[in-house]
Amino acid sequence: MRPEVPVAAIAHQADKLLSPDWAKVVEITPEAEGIATYWLELEDESLRQRYRFAHGQFNMLYIPGYGEAAISISSDPEKPDRIGHTIRFVGNVTRAVSRLKVADQVGLRGPFGTAWPIEQYKGRDVVLSAGGIGLAPLRPVIYEIYNHREDYGKVVILYGARTPKDLLYVNEFPVWEEKDIELMVTVDRADQDWTGQVGVVPMLFYRARFDTNNTVVFSCGPEIMMRFVVFEGLARRIPPEHIYLSLERNMKCGQGMCGHCQMGPFFICKDGPVYCYEELEPYFHLEDL
Amino acid sequence: MDQEKELIECLQAIPWFQSISEKHFSMIASVAKIVTIDRGEWLFKQGDKQESLYVVIEGRVSVELYSSVRGYLRVFTAEPMDVVGFSSVTPVVRQRTASARAVLDSRLLALDSAGLNRLCEQDHELGYIVMRRLANVAASRVMICRLQLVDLFAHPTGEDENA
Numbered sequence: 129m130r131p132e133v134p135v136a137a138i139a140h141q142a143d144k145l146l147s148p149d150w151a152k153v154v155e156i157t158p159e160a161e162g163i164a165t166y167w168l169e170l171e172d173e174s175l176r177q178r179y180r181f182a183h184g185q186f187n188m189l190y191i192p193g194y195g196e197a198a199i200s201i202s203s204d205p206e207k208p209d210r211i212g213h214t215i216r217f218v219g220n221v222t223r224a225v226s227r228l229k230v231a232d233q234v235g236l237r238g239p240f241g242t243a244w245p246i247e248q249y250k251g252r253d254v255v256l257s258a259g260g261i262g263l264a265p266l267r268p269v270i271y272e273i274y275n276h277r278e279d280y281g282k283v284v285i286l287y288g289a290r291t292p293k294d295l296l297y298v299n300e301f302p303v304w305e306e307k308d309i310e311l312m313v314t315v316d317r318a319d320q321d322w323t324g325q326v327g328v329v330p331m332l333f334y335r336a337r338f339d340t341n342n343t344v345v346f347s348c349g350p351e352i353m354m355r356f357v358v359f360e361g362l363a364r365r366i367p368p369e370h371i372y373l374s375l376e377r378n379m380k381c382g383q384g385m386c387g388h389c390q391m392g393p394f395f396i397c398k399d400g401p402v403y404c405y406e407e408l409e410p411y412f413h414l415e416d417l
Numbered sequence: 418m419d420q421e422k423e424l425i426e427c428l429q430a431i432p433w434f435q436s437i438s439e440k441h442f443s444m445i446a447s448v449a450k451i452v453t454i455d456r457g458e459w460l461f462k463q464g465d466k467q468e469s470l471y472v473v474i475e476g477r478v479s480v481e482l483y484s485s486v487r488g489y490l491r492v493f494t495a496e497p498m499d500v501v502g503f504s505s506v507t508p509v510v511r512q513r514t515a516s517a518r519a520v521l522d523s524r525l526l527a528l529d530s531a532g533l534n535r536l537c538e539q540d541h542e543l544g545y546i547v548m549r550r551l552a553n554v555a556a557s558r559v560m561i562c563r564l565q566l567v568d569l570f571a572h573p574t575g576e577d578e579n580a
Contacts, residue, residue, distance in 0.1 A: 197580045198580075218580055219580035220580075221580055222580055259569060259570065260569070260570040288569075288570075289570060290568070290569075290570035290571070294570065314494075316565050316568070316569070316570065317490075317491070318491050319491075320489065320491075322491070323477070323520050323521060324494070325477075325494040325496065326479065326491045326492065326493055326494045327493055327494060327561050327565075328561050328564040328565060328569070330560070330564070331557070331560075331561050334557065335496055335498075349569070350569045350570065352564070352567055352569060353564070353569050356560070356564065378580075
């Protein structure tokens with residue numbers, strides 16, 4: 129069962145769903161080379177008070193003259209007045225974002241998409257499996273667990289990046305671990321200073337210990353990585369209905385109207401980005417989809 | 418703790434040996450010993466003669482390849498219960514194909530490769546158990562290498578150019 133999610137709280141009128149509202153950059157947190165978290169506050173106070181989002185949803189960020197990009201919300205849903213977006217600077221829009229400074233304006237539409245159904249899994253073990261910037265859409269789930277730690281069983285984060293310098297939120301790792309959230313980190317390549325693991329995220333499943341009969345897996349990262357995460361999860365007899373993935377496609381309208389983000393019968397921006405593997409399974413392994 | 422007791426406890430802690438018969442357990446114990454290495458110390462280096470197969474008990478051991486241009490490249494990290502040097506029990510490989518050193522102070526179970534091979538030849542049931550386990554280790558390492566080769570997190574030029 130999918131959780132109920134806030135739907136484009138900014139624009140209650142249908143004709144406003146495609147027009148952005150303005151937000152101000154209030155803080156910029158550098159996370160890694162070419163990646164930073166932009167903390168935004170909506171300028172309109174009534175909108176700011178009404179704005180809500182769920183774990184795993186995204187906003188469309190707009191820079192005049194450059195266009196829009198779909199960016200996952202990486203902050204705490206319980207603090208919706210300050211919206212965090214962790215952004216990798218890879219294209220025209222995100223490179224324009226990288227030139228923004230505190231107090232600059234950015235257009236914002238959203239929130240859009242489905243959410244991680246974390247609250248349905250209270251009392252269970254939770255495995256969060258993330259690769260690269262895929263940790264960003266999972267961070268709201270970490271906040272939920274952090275804020276309500278007693279509601280969940282064992283919690284394990286399996287996180288991988290290309291190199292130690294590419295790891296996100298490293299300053300928060302000790303805080304998470306203090307709350308009995310087990311963190312297993314690996315990198316693809318490392319120099320001699322790195323005392324952690326070298327390998328890939330699915331490999332961490334060999335080492336993680338959790339109750340497979342009572343576990344939910346949330347995963348976000350490159351699709352190849354998620355294929356192997358699914359493989360490892362199923363191999364440990366975690367049922368497909370307890371595995372959730374967040375997909376990334378070329379999201380444009382956020383309404384399921386333009387078709388840019390279609391995958392099989394789904395429009396990722398509207399039907400996703402978070403899917404239960406059970407519904408995705410017929411399409412997930414198809415090539416060229 | 419005396420050495421034999423320590424050895425038995427280590428063997429009992431390894432899932433691989435938890436479901437084997439008492440007879441096979443004793444056979445394995447006859448070719449096993451405990452080794453400890455300090456952080457930064459080499460367990461073996463590429464080109465060394467293959468003498469032992471290791472299972473990490475405590476600590477962390479990195480597997481590294483040497484390139485004359487780039488120096489030592491860390492390709493895998495073995496955690497507790499991981500196997501290091503599995504090719505030492507294959508019939509073809511005679512020399513270490515990679516180097517291994519302790520990233521943290523480490524304690525390992527060392528199985529004499531020649532002795533283990535001999536036992537596997539003598540008792541094919543034990544041989545099947547050992548080789549099945551090693552096939553699993555080899556398969557997982559191949560999978561890991563493939564994913565590393567794919568360079569999952571690289572960002573090809575041109576992708577998401579509009580994002």
